Amino acid sequence: xxxxxxxxxxxxxxxxxxxxxxxxxxxxxxxxxxxxxxxxxxxxxxxxxxxxxxxxxxxxxxxxxxxxxxxxxxxxxxxxxxxxxxxxxxxxxxxxxxxxxxxxxxxxxxxxxxxxxxxxxxxxxxxxxxxxxxxxxxxxxxxxxxxxxxxxxxxxxxxxxxxxxxxxxxxxxxxxxxxxxxxxxxxxxxxxxxxxxxxxxxxxxxxxxxxxxxxxxx
Amino acid sequence: xxxxxxxxxxxxxxxxxxxxxxxxxxxxxxxxxxxxxxxxxxxxxxxxxxxxxxxxxxxxxxxxxxxxxx
Numbered sequence: 001x002x003x004x005x006x007x008x009x010x011x012x013x014x015x016x017x018x019x020x021x022x023x024x025x026x027x028x029x030x031x032x033x034x035x036x037x038x039x040x041x042x043x044x045x046x047x048x049x050x051x052x053x054x055x056x057x058x059x060x061x062x063x064x065x066x067x068x069x070x071x072x073x074x075x076x077x078x079x080x081x082x083x084x085x086x087x088x089x090x091x092x093x094x095x096x097x098x099x100x101x102x103x104x105x106x107x108x109x110x111x112x113x114x115x116x117x118x119x120x121x122x123x124x125x126x127x128x129x130x131x132x133x134x135x136x137x138x139x140x141x142x143x144x145x146x147x148x149x150x151x152x153x154x155x156x157x158x159x160x161x162x163x164x165x166x167x168x169x170x171x172x173x174x175x176x177x178x179x180x181x182x183x184x185x186x187x188x189x190x191x192x193x194x195x196x197x198x199x200x201x202x203x204x205x206x207x208x209x210x211x212x213x214x215x216x217x218x
Numbered sequence: 219x220x221x222x223x224x225x226x227x228x229x230x231x232x233x234x235x236x237x238x239x240x241x242x243x244x245x246x247x248x249x250x251x252x253x254x255x256x257x258x259x260x261x262x263x264x265x266x267x268x269x270x271x272x273x274x275x276x277x278x279x280x281x282x283x284x285x286x287x288x
Contacts, residue, residue: 003275053230076227085269096227099271104234106272111230 006172007080007101010123013169014060014081020164021060022087028067034198035149038210039064042116042147043071045212051141052113057102058120062088065095068116075116078106102132107139115140118149119208123171126155126180133188140215146190148211151200152178178209185213220250221265234272235259241270253278 014021028036046054052074056065059077061084068075076096079085085097100106102121115136124132136146153175163169176184182192190213200206221243223231231254232238239258243265245251253262254270260280264271 003273007275053226074226080273082266082269082271086267089267089269096224097269098227098231099269099273100234101273104274106231106234106270108230108232108238 003101004103004128006123006125006128007103009170009172011080011082013163013171014079015083017164017167017169018061018081018083018087020167021084024164025060027063032198032201034196035210038147038149038196038212039067039116039118040071042114042145042212043068043073045145046114047072049113049143049145051144052111054114054116055105055107055112055139056116056118057105057136058117059088059097060084060120062092062095062097064116064118065097066092069095073114078102102135103128105135105139109138110141112140113144115144115146117146119151121148122150122173122175124174125172126174126176126184129184130188133184133190137189137215142215142217144215146185146211146213146215148181148185148209148213150181150209150211151175152181152197152207152209155180175206178207178211181209181211185211189215191216220244221252221254222268223254223265223270231270231272233259233261233263234274235261235277241272 054073054075056077059065059079062077065075065077078100088097156175158173192213194212196210233256237258239256241254252265255262261277
């Protein structure tokens with residue numbers, strides 16, 4: 001049994017850029033206020049429902065995993081890139097991290113109180129998103145919440161050859177419309193409760209979305 | 219050294235293969251091995267520096283063959 005080939009490009013790219021990423025990407029404290037507000041609202045929803053721990057899927061160096069922990073959640077992180085997870089574990093020795101894939105999650109059914117997928121799913125080709133969202137749905141407890149952050153667009157595919165200060169990368173970024181992301185989540189069984197669309201401060205003309213969705217209780 | 223994992227994490231971790239078996243530290247032949255073994259399919263997943271690598275591509279099949287040939 002093997003994994004889809006695109007995963008290898010994501011893993012290798014983030015292994016390569018891991019140190020530069022930590023240096024260049026703003027930590028949660030430096031994020032724009034709306035993004036932080038979405039994370040805080042998600043944390044409150046998950047705390048109130050109290051259904052289980054939170055998985056930070058595509059956690060990178062684990063800074064948002066730690067941010068969620070500081071907001072009172074029991075959070076752990078999963079990322080495809082072993083180097084990212086190594087950095088996450090070094091920086092946050094008290095938190096738990098595993099190397100895993102959103103296409104076949106290393107988690108049991110219905111045990112998670114929440115899932116954060118913060119700017120990680122846009123590297124997944126759209127034809128694989130139903131698999132990924134089905135995995136989110138499978139692992140969340142009924143009543144559990146998902147917060148998904150993503151770049152959005154009009155089905156553009158970006159294939160950068162370098163990133164994070166000139167390091168070689170080979171992943172793709174798939175920019176789906178906000179409506180398409182919501183549709184795919186609904187098709188996976190989620191009830192989409194809120195969407196925030198905002199300008200990308202660093203990339204003029206581009207937008208990002210934060211979607212809050214719930215796995216229905218029935 | 220045997221695998222030391224947070225018991226709460228181990229409780230919700232599962233094999234990423236479709237059987238979703240529970241994972242136990244060590245292998246049937248070596249309880250001290252730095253591996254998590256699936257109770258259903260027998261795949262073994264490496265634990266490197268205390269971090270489980272739960273990827274199908276890196277799993278060692280139950281018969282101990284090459285993961286790339288699965």
